[in-house]
Amino acid sequence: MAKERLQKVLARAGVASRREAEEMIRQGRVDVNGRMVTELGTKVDPEQDEIRVDGVRVRLDQVRKRYIALHKPRHYITTMRDQFGRKTVVDLVPFAAEEHLVPVGRLDAESEGLILLTNDGDLVNVLTHPRYQHEKEYVVEVYGHPNEDFFEAVKHGVVLEDGTRTLPAKVRVERKTDDTTILRVILREGRKRQIRRMFGILGHPVRKLKRVRIGPITLGNLPRGAWRELTPKEVKALQQLVREQTRKTKTARRPRQRRRR
Template identity: 45%
Template sequence: MIEAGEISVNGKVVKELGYQVKAGEVVRYGRRTLNPEKMVYVLLNKPKDFITTVEDDMDRRTVMELVKAAAGERIYPVGRLDRNTTGLLLLTNDGELAEKLTHPSNQIEKIYQVEINKPITTEDFEAIKNGVELEDGFIKPDEVSIITPDAQVIGIRIHSGRNRIVRRIFEKFGYDVTKLDRTVIAGLNKKELPRGQWRYLTEKEVIRLKYLV
């Protein structure tokens, strides 16, 4: 494979047998990234006031503090949740899977529980169900449901990974989102995973994720 020019290091084809790969270099076989590390898959139930980044130059708390005991390998968040958004976040060192899960064309399913500052009207509820034109294009949720009798907690199932998409949908109709919680991502749920805690994915879950996209 090396002699045939199918292996690249940092984007350059390497045909030299015995080439020593240095730490941090990206090795690819065709479009597939090769990684000598053990693959680690961690599911976190993120609390408020943690930002979804590996490091922060403003010294704010990051999700990495919550999962520091999970792996000796360097894992990183797949996608992001706003600082004030709670719920499920996947972290891994599997670059190939992370890329698949975040690529817009794969449209990974997510379910959110949304709490708003006032009861949603029937008119606005129906409008959201039928789809909304935002500044970056049209968005139609897969499913929307009213969860509480006061009509201030809404469930929304959506495939889009666009930035702040759920908050922007409700803001379009004049609602402030007071709480936003991601309860499902790519078929993974929060069952028996308290806020601020993490767990490893099972082998079956990892396999299903790889075949999901």
């Protein structure tokens, strides 16, 4: 078997996303054939080399792909473990740590809603990489009643405090109360605390935020703190997403042939 980059093998084995696997390598948590590896360019043969993470051997042939939908409550951190000892989304799924389930789609501690957990490294890469621009849908309650300038700014992109502009987003009013407005928002990117930053700059700070959809997967009536296995139909939809993005990426990388004159 041809050799592959170590972080790609770890992601395919469901240990972590590629970016998280790279961080594990930098931290010296990965051994290959008994030797610590810290170089990101290291290539391995997953059929011949013995790979261990934190002392536990990684076996590609024993990985059962799991796909979990979780309703993250407020005050939980979207990570596998937290250096400050705070509660994480992994704590809500009993087998998540043992099966190396990785959270897909981050939410800040004050937000709630849909998080996917999986050990399918290819899926994690497709759903989290910025270039793929998958839709994520939110129900957001903001203070005040936004005017037309607010909606135009969101639809055309908001300049953040760091000087960068967000991608155009979709937004519509769901309903209004005396002091707040409930909005339905669809993004195609996932910057840190993006909606809170956008709406704060536009003069309507967020009171509550809940994500209700990631790509083809919806939160539905799943209670806070509860989780469920994705249905075969949902898994098929996600796998189709991976195949389409892989095909597009290969096509984009293919060199153009010059036309003969």
